[in-house]
Amino acid sequence: MSFELPKLPYKYDALEPYIDAKTMEIHHSKHHAGYTNNLNAAIAGTDLDKKGIGEILANISGQSAGVRNNGGGYYNHDLFWKLMSPDGGGEPTGELQKAINDTFGSFEQFKEEFSKAAATRFGSGWAWLVKLSDGSLKISSTPNQDNPLMDDVEVKGTPILGLDVWEHAYYLKFQNRRVDYISDFFEVINWTEASRRFHS
Amino acid sequence: MKHELPQLPYALDALEPHISKRTLEFHYGKHHQAYVNNLNNLIGGTPFENADLVDIILKSDGGIFNNAAQVFNHTFYFMAFKPKGGGKPGNKLNDALVHTFGSFEKFKEEFSKAGATLFGSGWVWLVADSDNKLSIVKTSNAANPMCDNLKPIMTLDVWEHAYYLDTQNARPKYIENFWEALNWEVIEKRFENL
Numbered sequence: 390m391s392f393e394l395p396k397l398p399y400k401y402d403a404l405e406p407y408i409d410a411k412t413m414e415i416h417h418s419k420h421h422a423g424y425t426n427n428l429n430a431a432i433a434g435t436d437l438d439k440k441g442i443g444e445i446l447a448n449i450s451g452q453s454a455g456v457r458n459n460g461g462g463y464y465n466h467d468l469f470w471k472l473m474s475p476d477g478g479g480e481p482t483g484e485l486q487k488a489i490n491d492t493f494g495s496f497e498q499f500k501e502e503f504s505k506a507a508a509t510r511f512g513s514g515w516a517w518l519v520k521l522s523d524g525s526l527k528i529s530s531t532p533n534q535d536n537p538l539m540d541d542v543e544v545k546g547t548p549i550l551g552l553d554v555w556e557h558a559y560y561l562k563f564q565n566r567r568v569d570y571i572s573d574f575f576e577v578i579n580w581t582e583a584s585r586r587f588h589s
Numbered sequence: 590m591k592h593e594l595p596q597l598p599y600a601l602d603a604l605e606p607h608i609s610k611r612t613l614e615f616h617y618g619k620h621h622q623a624y625v626n627n628l629n630n631l632i633g634g635t636p637f638e639n640a641d642l643v644d645i646i647l648k649s650d651g652g653i654f655n656n657a658a659q660v661f662n663h664t665f666y667f668m669a670f671k672p673k674g675g676g677k678p679g680n681k682l683n684d685a686l687v688h689t690f691g692s693f694e695k696f697k698e699e700f701s702k703a704g705a706t707l708f709g710s711g712w713v714w715l716v717a718d719s720d721n722k723l724s725i726v727k728t729s730n731a732a733n734p735m736c737d738n739l740k741p742i743m744t745l746d747v748w749e750h751a752y753y754l755d756t757q758n759a760r761p762k763y764i765e766n767f768w769e770a771l772n773w774e775v776i777e778k779r780f781e782n783l
Binding site: 415419420423454458511512513514532533555556557560561564565 | 619749750758
């Protein structure tokens with residue numbers, strides 16, 4: 390079995406003016422496609438060939454750097470696309486809203502803490518809102534293409550929200566101003582999808 | 590000691606078409622400057638306040654290390670360019686590269702491959718060990734080979750901010766351009782002063 394580049398659930402220009410079409414096109418058709426192709430090359434002819442991405446990531450500690458980096462890159466970008474929407478932004482509702490308020494005090498405090506995790510991740514990586522095995526929420530960040538599904542990361546669990554802070558995610562539009570990119574990301578967050586993940 | 594952004598020995602548009610003015614405006618004017626500013630802010634009131642840059646790199650960690658090393662790394666990178674650069678190193682360094690890698694072309698190929706395959710943000714270095722034996726090493730994020738008792742001779746920045754405005758995802762294209770802007774006189778001098 391080989392992995393295929395997932396289709397974007399919207400057009401490249403659908404997240405304008407927050408995320409520009411050129412960034413989306415290169416990010417999806419070059420970077421995400423690159424991770425997908427490299428993942429397929431890394432697992433070809435191995436016993437990973439018949440496994441799903443979730444199972445691969447849950448047992449990543451015994452795998453090569455090629456499987457780790459590209460498996461993470463394949464999964465993280467697919468998740469990232471789904472967690473954004475042209476109809477996004479605003480605040481979560483229902484149980485996710487309650488859990489965020491209970492954990493962080495308010496949505497604004499959550500936003501501040503999540504933004505800080507994203508802004509201070511040094512080098513390439515991701516910021517996460519994670520649902521831990523006991524059902525509680527935690528903010529974390531990981532280097533490069535690591536993610537909370539990997540068995541050897543510090544904060545393990547189900548990613549509810551993920552933000553790509555590799556420079557390729559924002560450099561064409563924001564250059565060195567990562568904080569402005571993070572602020573714009575909040576305008577396109579698909580809270581419906583985040584809530585669905587929280588309940589799953 | 591207050592650290593300062595070093596003046597570049599060339600104009601910001603001088604490396605075109607290999608490295609654009611716009612890239613240097615951000616890379617030197619914003620990123621390099623921010624590392625200098627952050628470092629100065631972080632060391633105030635610490636034992637590193639009056640230390641020289643290399644000393645800080647060898648003895649610090651966390652945010653102070655990251656910013657100090659990035660100040661050094663960027664200065665080391667920017668100082669080894671010139672307008673109408675490129676070509677090959679002079680005899681002494683060339684002989685050493687031939688001795689270690691087989692030929693200048695093979696060195697170039699191996700160094701470029703290290704740059705293309707470094708995952709995430711980081712740097713590629715030509716270094717010498719304590720016996721002045723040459724090798725190519727890759728470091729992640731701000732890491733600097735001096736911390737491993739290796740002496741840096743030349744470096745390539747493969748953080749995406751070094752090339753994304755010019756070549757986007759095509760990092761190998763940026764690496765090709767990098768060779769065309771190198772100032773081998775500076776790199777040779779570093780080698781001769783090992």
